[in-house]
Amino acid sequence: xxxxxxxxxxxxxxxxxxDEPLLRVSGVTRxxxxxxxxxDISFNLWPxxxxxxxxxxxxxxxxxxxxxxxxxxxxxxxxxxxxxxxxMRDLYQLTEAxxxxxxxxxxxxxxxxxxxxLRMTVSAGANVxxxxxxxGNRHYGNIRxxxxxxxxxxxxxxxxxxxxxRAFSGGMRQRLQIARxxxxxxxxxxxxxxxxxxxxxxxxxxxxxxxxxxxxxxxxVIIVTHDLAVARLLSHRIMVMRHGKVIETGxxxxxxxxxxxxxxxxxxxxxxxx
Amino acid sequence: xxxxxxxxxxGKSFVMHLQDGISLPVVSNVDFAVETxxxxxxxxxxxxxxxxILKMIYGNYRCDEGQIxxxxxxxxxxxxxxxxxxxxxxxxxxxxxxxxxxxxxxPRVSAVDVVAEPLIGQGADERxxxxxxxxxxxxxxxxxxxxxxxxxTFSGGEQQRVNIARGFIANYPVLLLDxxxxxxxxxxxxxxxxxxxxxxxxxxxxxxxxxxxxVRERIADRIIDVTNFRQAA
Amino acid sequence: MSAHPDTATSPDEGHYNxxxxxxxxxxxxxxxxxxxxxxxxxxxxxxxxxxxMPYGWGTGGVQVTAAILGADDTLKVIDQGSDDxxxxxxxxxxxxxxxxxxxxxxxxxxxxxxxxxxxPEALLTEDQVLVYQVPIPEPLRFLEPRETETRKMHALxxxxxxxxxxxxxxxxxxxxxxxxxxxxxxxxxxxxxxSPTPKFDNPKMHEMAALQLFGAGREKRIYAIPPHTKVKxxxxxxxxxxxxxxxxxxxxxGAENVYLDEVILDDKGGRMFVCSDSDHCEDRRSHGHLGxxxxxxxxxxxxxxxxxxx
Numbered sequence: 001x002x003x004x005x006x007x008x009x010x011x012x013x014x015x016x017x018x019d020e021p022l023l024r025v026s027g028v029t030r031x032x033x034x035x036x037x038x039x040d041i042s043f044n045l046w047p048x049x050x051x052x053x054x055x056x057x058x059x060x061x062x063x064x065x066x067x068x069x070x071x072x073x074x075x076x077x078x079x080x081x082x083x084x085x086x087x088m089r090d091l092y093q094l095t096e097a098x099x100x101x102x103x104x105x106x107x108x109x110x111x112x113x114x115x116x117x118l119r120m121t122v123s124a125g126a127n128v129x130x131x132x133x134x135x136g137n138r139h140y141g142n143i144r145x146x147x148x149x150x151x152x153x154x155x156x157x158x159x160x161x162x163x164x165x166r167a168f169s170g171g172m173r174q175r176l177q178i179a180r181x182x183x184x185x186x187x188x189x190x191x192x193x194x195x196x197x198x199x200x201x202x203x204x205x206x207x208x209x210x211x212x213x214x215x216x217x218x219x220x221v222i223i224v225t226h227d228l229a230v231a232r233l234l235s236h237r238i239m240v241m242r243h244g245k246v247i248e249t250g251x252x253x254x255x256x257x258x259x260x261x262x263x264x265x266x267x268x269x270x271x272x273x274x
Numbered sequence: 275x276x277x278x279x280x281x282x283x284x285g286k287s288f289v290m291h292l293q294d295g296i297s298l299p300v301v302s303n304v305d306f307a308v309e310t311x312x313x314x315x316x317x318x319x320x321x322x323x324x325x326x327i328l329k330m331i332y333g334n335y336r337c338d339e340g341q342i343x344x345x346x347x348x349x350x351x352x353x354x355x356x357x358x359x360x361x362x363x364x365x366x367x368x369x370x371x372x373x374x375x376x377x378x379x380x381p382r383v384s385a386v387d388v389v390a391e392p393l394i395g396q397g398a399d400e401r402x403x404x405x406x407x408x409x410x411x412x413x414x415x416x417x418x419x420x421x422x423x424x425x426x427t428f429s430g431g432e433q434q435r436v437n438i439a440r441g442f443i444a445n446y447p448v449l450l451l452d453x454x455x456x457x458x459x460x461x462x463x464x465x466x467x468x469x470x471x472x473x474x475x476x477x478x479x480x481x482x483x484x485x486x487x488x489v490r491e492r493i494a495d496r497i498i499d500v501t502n503f504r505q506a507a
Numbered sequence: 508m509s510a511h512p513d514t515a516t517s518p519d520e521g522h523y524n525x526x527x528x529x530x531x532x533x534x535x536x537x538x539x540x541x542x543x544x545x546x547x548x549x550x551x552x553x554x555x556x557x558x559x560m561p562y563g564w565g566t567g568g569v570q571v572t573a574a575i576l577g578a579d580d581t582l583k584v585i586d587q588g589s590d591d592x593x594x595x596x597x598x599x600x601x602x603x604x605x606x607x608x609x610x611x612x613x614x615x616x617x618x619x620x621x622x623x624x625x626x627p628e629a630l631l632t633e634d635q636v637l638v639y640q641v642p643i644p645e646p647l648r649f650l651e652p653r654e655t656e657t658r659k660m661h662a663l664x665x666x667x668x669x670x671x672x673x674x675x676x677x678x679x680x681x682x683x684x685x686x687x688x689x690x691x692x693x694x695x696x697x698x699x700x701x702s703p704t705p706k707f708d709n710p711k712m713h714e715m716a717a718l719q720l721f722g723a724g725r726e727k728r729i730y731a732i733p734p735h736t737k738v739k740x741x742x743x744x745x746x747x748x749x750x751x752x753x754x755x756x757x758x759x760x761g762a763e764n765v766y767l768d769e770v771i772l773d774d775k776g777g778r779m780f781v782c783s784d785s786d787h788c789e790d791r792r793s794h795g796h797l798g799x800x801x802x803x804x805x806x807x808x809x810x811x812x813x814x815x816x817x
Binding site: 096097100119121122123125126129130131133134135138139140141143144161162 | 650659663665667668670671674675677678679742743744745746
Binding site: 046049205236237250251253254257258260261265266 | 290
């Protein structure tokens, strides 16, 4: 039963006044020649936080995601990341070797198209095991056991472990891509429209699975989506982008229930009610 | 009794940009406090802004004017009106609970897990939380055969009772009640009244919207008429 | 030309420069070779020339041999371990004609051995150079088609992908089924494709006394393993690297622990296993070693020596 002390002093406090952000983004701007990708984006991302970047096509959200994930150097601005040793490092000052190591251990990137994030010609098991092998795991049995475990976690029958993703449905491929990213227990995962192009029922299953994994693993996630329902289900916080700028940001349900900017109101009012 | 929640000159209006930017005033100069172990009920007709006040306290709506102060700990008073999103999320996890009329169904999660989740979020171990969830579902007369099923296919009344159990399970010092008894039968209304009484005994400060006059009579320590806050400042 | 006054064929003997390639080209190739030796296992790009033979016939190996060949060298050329297959014969003939050097089939007499597929069974010495013909030098190509990416992976020693390939082998076959072109790590740094040699020969590359040079003509790459360099075949802790085992010794010379080829003797299912290294087999037989099939009339034509046939 409940007792007075736990009520007044909850023993689990995720928020601490003095804790530090995982990612610190300051003034990030990217031009393509004289065409604007995104401009003057600044925000912090804290451990365990899921941030959704929403906006229509061409709003600059994918440009921003690519800058943040070191896939595209910004024209101006700084992106700092808290390494596992606690130090805050400017991502674009890291050596390429360190950056690539970060990307395949401490980070994940889930692409909209699984073909961009998977090796389509090698087995599901090897797809999941690749990161383990890349960080020096040299025990086949252990790699396979870990891969089996991850297939279970993403609800892929373990007897499919030796099948290539080409033999998988779209939803399975996307779940496999997620497993492949999470196997090294990254702290930060980038997702680019992870539910795009999937059937509604397949989407629901994927979203539910992602929601559980994110909570269980305490992941920080930056997810780009144009689907506000996805943002509502997964994210704590929303950034609304338009014409390369962040026009509104805040708690997810606050932005969706009480949008302030004209464009945000238009976006929210455009959702089809099921 | 110490104050848990204090609304200081709170005001709210909606600017409808899609309708030529017209401004719809909702409430202004809202000024009241809720103490520990007290249940305050907001009164007034529909559209008077009762629901908006609850949503501002829970952070769903922005607070345009004034302060919403909540006591989180002995030396920790948070102003919700300008709290950072993650601060607000922390408050929702450990300080402010919300019992709403509608269950946001999470696909493929069983009723007992839906109910247990907030308590686990507060750090309780899964066994304790599940046991407490079963206890509440039993008290609210949700048939045991349903407990392990996802509530998506439950009747409206069953879903609502699952959500009430979810709202009452965790140990929040502040609890917002948004029509918790609407469409419940007499037996279940009585259970909700009991639950509110237990929370009061634990020192929980509660603020509610209740149209059911019987229940309101039973649980309200004070009724605040929201129409008083409608006059422009 | 002045650098090799004795070695160039004189105009009245023909129109080829010594060893076919002009001196500038040989110098360019030597520079690539030196760089390759300095960075063991690293694939050095070089300006591969058109050779008077098709790609796939050893144009890379031939260019390397041409660049290091001197007038006093003795050349041996093997293909699948044998000195008398078409490829070996034609390359040997090519250098006899364009450089006028001595050629041999005896491993111990050769100063340069150009090979396709095999490393001789006899231990090589510091005085010898082994030149491999390589079709596809990039070990990562199987899984990563982008050259820019594979070069980056080499630069940063990101070799997880190599193990993905071995993982796939075990997942499909229960063991590492790669039997040739089995990837090795050279000098604790670069992962290298040892050309299509059987993995049976991989252990011979480790700490080999002879200099090993690899030339890929079509892919325009040269790489090298200096003498006495660590060469480790990649594997898993629970699936360690193993070489092929043969149940029987060589049918002709009785040699064990050598690489054997299967030879079909007749159309009634008759077959035998004989040394793939023909010189090694002949050498043993000349020293009196006889296998159980040596007296079999069906195998008699196999037992004839290279000289007898020539």
